[in-house]
Amino acid sequence: MFIKRVPQFEYHVPASLGGAHQLLSRYGRQARLMAGGTDLLGAMKRRDMVVGHLINLKGIKGLEGIDFHETAGLKIGGLTRLGDLERSAVVRDKYAILMDALDVMASPQIRNLATIGGNLCGAVPSADTAPPLIALRASVVLYGHSGQRTVLVENLFKGPGESILGPDEILTRIIIPPPAEFSGGAYIKLMTRNAMELAIVGVAVHLSLDKDGKTCRQATIALGAVGPTPLRALQAEKVLGNRAIHEELAKEAGKAASREANPISNIRATKEYRTEMIGVLTARAVMKAYERIRKNRTKGGQRT
Numbered sequence: 621m622f623i624k625r626v627p628q629f630e631y632h633v634p635a636s637l638g639g640a641h642q643l644l645s646r647y648g649r650q651a652r653l654m655a656g657g658t659d660l661l662g663a664m665k666r667r668d669m670v671v672g673h674l675i676n677l678k679g680i681k682g683l684e685g686i687d688f689h690e691t692a693g694l695k696i697g698g699l700t701r702l703g704d705l706e707r708s709a710v711v712r713d714k715y716a717i718l719m720d721a722l723d724v725m726a727s728p729q730i731r732n733l734a735t736i737g738g739n740l741c742g743a744v745p746s747a748d749t750a751p752p753l754i755a756l757r758a759s760v761v762l763y764g765h766s767g768q769r770t771v772l773v774e775n776l777f778k779g780p781g782e783s784i785l786g787p788d789e790i791l792t793r794i795i796i797p798p799p800a801e802f803s804g805g806a807y808i809k810l811m812t813r814n815a816m817e818l819a820i821v822g823v824a825v826h827l828s829l830d831k832d833g834k835t836c837r838q839a840t841i842a843l844g845a846v847g848p849t850p851l852r853a854l855q856a857e858k859v860l861g862n863r864a865i866h867e868e869l870a871k872e873a874g875k876a877a878s879r880e881a882n883p884i885s886n887i888r889a890t891k892e893y894r895t896e897m898i899g900v901l902t903a904r905a906v907m908k909a910y911e912r913i914r915k916n917r918t919k920g921g922q923r924t
């Protein structure tokens with residue numbers, strides 16, 4: 621088999637964010653940041669991207685790690701590997717919706733290289749961590765020459781492969797709010813096989829219930845792989861608001877979500893199939909999130 625080599629490039633490993641910025645301003649459009657390289661190196665090999673200067677972020681201390689605080693929530697370093705998140709007891713216990721995504725991403729080998737920051741910054745519409753993070757109302761911290769800014773994950777994407785990051789900005793951290801009482805979520809990914817597959821459709825639902833354990837106080841629904849960017853299904857969220865959750869209501873929300881998305885037909889699925897499956901999966905994810913909250917409620921804990 622013919623294997624393409626990566627074209628020649630200069631390799632840099634800065635030890636600080638300042639050092640990375642210096643390199644970015646010196647080499648401009650020829651420079652590219654690298655985290656795990658699982659997306660980037662493939663694109664370079666395929667000549668989809670020409671990179672003269674590759675800046676590996678892994679030499680910068682403090683960009684990796686998972687830190688949970690009951691009031692501040694979860695802080696995840698942008699360079700944290702998906703495998704480390706998958707092995708985190710805090711993520712598994714308190715952010716099950718994110719764990720749903722990690723469990724079905726790529727393969728263990730890829731997850732041990734790939735980072736959560738790389739998954740978001742690649743801005744692929746099917747990126748699996750995006751819908752759960754949007755549903756959790758997570759933000760990212762972007763660090764550039766002019767300082768630091770915090771942006772909701774739902775506002776991070778501009779189009780396929782295009783994010784709002786400026787040319788000198790580095791995603792340093794992801795912040796997820798602490799789990800609220802009686803809240804929880806679920807992510808469901810439609811694939812043609814159980815591993816090593818991009819989402820045909822991905823649906824994340826996060827619910828907060830009233831004390832009665834039935835009425836939906838707030839719903840956040842995010843869809844992946846059904847438009848140029850991951851998106852919120854705002855009308856479907858409205859369907860659930862202030863109503864007692866049950867299967868028929870979940871199906872109604874599913875129908876609303878189907879109407880909000882604008883999927884394309886491609887080699888992996890037709891527009892019609894995707895549209896149908898948004899409805900089915902939204903309804904399933906609503907019920908899965910609901911059952912999770914109720915189960916957890918009887919155990920006396922919180923899980924989102």
Ligand SMILES: Cc1cc2nc3c(=O)[nH]c(=O)nc-3n(C[C@H](O)[C@H](O)[C@H](O)COP(=O)(O)OP(=O)(O)OC[C@H]3O[C@@H](n4cnc5c(N)ncnc54)[C@H](O)[C@@H]3O)c2cc1C
Nearest residue numbers: 655656657658659660726734735737738739741747748791
């Ligand atoms: C076989 C295979 C299977 C895969 N399966 C899945 C899957 O199931 N689901 C899925 O969502 N993805 C999948 N992917 C895609 C990929 O593995 C993930 O998107 C991964 O999380 C990318 O992270 P990375 O650290 O490798 O990013 P890199 O490849 O290093 O970078 C990706 C992009 O993000 C930019 N970047 C990275 N980190 C930062 C940062 N901190 N600040 C600013 N810019 C940054 C880079 O410049 C580059 O443009 C798969 C890839 C392969 C090869």
